[in-house]
Amino acid sequence: MHTVTDELVEKAILVGLQLGSSGGWAVEDSLNELRLLAESAGAVVLGSEIQRREHPDPSHFVGEGKAQEIARLCEEQQANLVIFDDQLSPSQLRHLEEVIPVKIIDRTALILDIFAQRAMSREGKIQVELAQLKYMLPRLAGQGTALSRMGGGGGIGTRRGPGETKLETDRRHIRERISELEKEINTVQANRQVQRAPRKKNAVPLAALVGYTNSGKSTLFNALTDAGVLAEDRLFATLDPIVRKFTLPDEREILLADTVGFIQKLPHELVAAFRGTLEEARYADVLIHVADVSHPQLIEQCAAVNEVLGEIGIGDKPIIMVFNKIDRLPSGLLLERLKRDFPGSVAISAQTGAGLDEFKRVLNERGLPKRIAVDLLIPYKEAGIIAEIRDSSSNQVEQEEYLAEGIRVKALMEQPDLGRVRRFVTETRD
Known part of the structure; x- marks a missing residue:
């Protein structure tokens, strides 16, 4: 007997493609990650299908x-959702919909x-809606059909970002909405530049946590700053960036930013849409x-992060490599092998606190400009210089x-x- 609740649950079949030339992630591992994503969105995963071929089929992908076969499997298992592990072109989606009678x-x-579920800030909500509209626009059926079965009935993959009540199927309306959202994003980013100005003036250094989703960035952020940021064992628990101040062992203050996690197969347009979040x-x-460090795809995850860093133009910044979750090894x-392969890396457990003192020491030494000990003789008429030195959190007055x-x-x-x-320096000390 089926209940109303049964009908509302999205029961999914996952589909992956193993290409002959593909390296890195095995299709089984990628589908395991897709399962976590689907469950995080609220679906019940009934099973998966894998096809191995040299190239994606230009018409039906698989x-x-x-x-x-997938259509028959959906009927047998009463699945009402099929999720493909790669991005489908608009034509592939339309051809699949002609064969598979459920939402794709x-x-x-x-x-x-x-x-869309995770966004909390105004900027995050705008970015979600903008990315969704840009993704959906080319997938509108030519005769005005509202995204065919992909959008029919709502649910996973069609959830609207907060603040949006419906998807206008008219292309002109969508383009107008995209234009409005882009203007809003520009305004938000301009305001952030204004907020960032005092930080630059006071020369407060900024360190940003980056990494694969669910790597423990927010747990480390909380351990260092006592910020109380949501830190859950799930994918994309953090979407909106947050910045807090904390003090290093040499008493210098530094700003620490927690950012959205990365993931493999992150499409270029998605990276572009969330460029502001990664500012x-x-x-x-x-x-x-x-x-x-406990994840089976550790090396592949690191490679995916480095790829996105390069894509947004910051791959050449100084990087401190931190291997987290050593308590799970x-x-x-x-760790011994990783220390050899990644010289200068730090091993920690943000959960237990193991290795955090070593991490702070490394951040102190490598993350900030070196400080020089100086003796100054400042005329009384120039005494305001002392206040300027104190105003910068990068400097420290030891004695007057x-x-x-x-x-x-x-x-x-x-x-x-x-x-x-420099004109007041009488001596520099090691």
């Missing part, structure tokens, strides 16, 4: 025969659906790449002595700040 979405639509990483002085053999000829100051200063006080 070929018409395989599509017919691809990996991109699924990720966008999760983003803090783009403006950071140093990136902290957090990786889940059965032995230290893997008032003499007849002026004020003797012992301070720790970063190299870029020395220019304005």
Whole structure:
């Protein structure tokens, strides 16, 4: 007997393609990740289908025969949703819909659906809606059909970002909405530039946490800043960026940014849409790449992160490699190999606190400009210089002595700040 609740549950079949030339992720591993994504969005996964071929079928992606098999499987298992592990072209989607009589979405639509659930800030909501509309626009059927079965009935892959009540199927209306959202995004980003100005003036360094989704970035962020950010064992628990201040061992203050996690097969347009969310990483002085050392696809995940960093133009920034979740490792053999393969990396458990002191020390040494110990003799008429030195969180006044000829100051200063006080320097110390 079927209940109303049964009919509302989205029961999914996953479909993956193993290409002859593909490297990196095995199709089984990629489908395991797709399963986690689907479950995170609220679906019940009934099973999966894999096809191995040299190239995707230009018409049906998996070929018409395989599509017919999937249709029969949906009928047998009473599935009402099929999720493909790669992005489908508009024509592939239309041809598949002619064969498979249930809703069809691809990996991109699924990720966008999760983003729609997670977005909390105004900017995040705008970005989700903008990305969804840009994704859906070319998938509108030629005769005005509302996204065919892909959009029929709502649910996973069609969830609207907060603030949007319906999808206008008219292309002109969608383009107008896209234009409006792009203007809003530009305004939000301009406001953030204004907010960032005092930070630049005070020369407060910024470090940004980057990494694969669910690698433990938010747990590390909380451990360092006591921010209380949501840190869950699920994909894309963090979508909106957040910045907090914390103090390093040498008492310098630094800003730390938590950013959205990356994932493999992240389409270019999705990266472009969320470029604003990743702005803090783009403006950071140093990136902290957090990786889940216990994950079977550790190396592949690291490669996916580096690929996205390169795509958004920040792959050449200084990076501190942090291997997280060492408490989940059965032995230290893997860590020994990683230490050899990734010189200068740090191993931690953000959950237990193991290795955090070492991480802070490394961040102190490599993440910030080196400070130079200087002795200054400042005339009384120039005493305002001392306040300027104190105003920068990068510098530290250690001692002041008032003499007849002026004020003797012992301070720790970063190299870029020395220019304005160089005429008062009497000695530099190691």
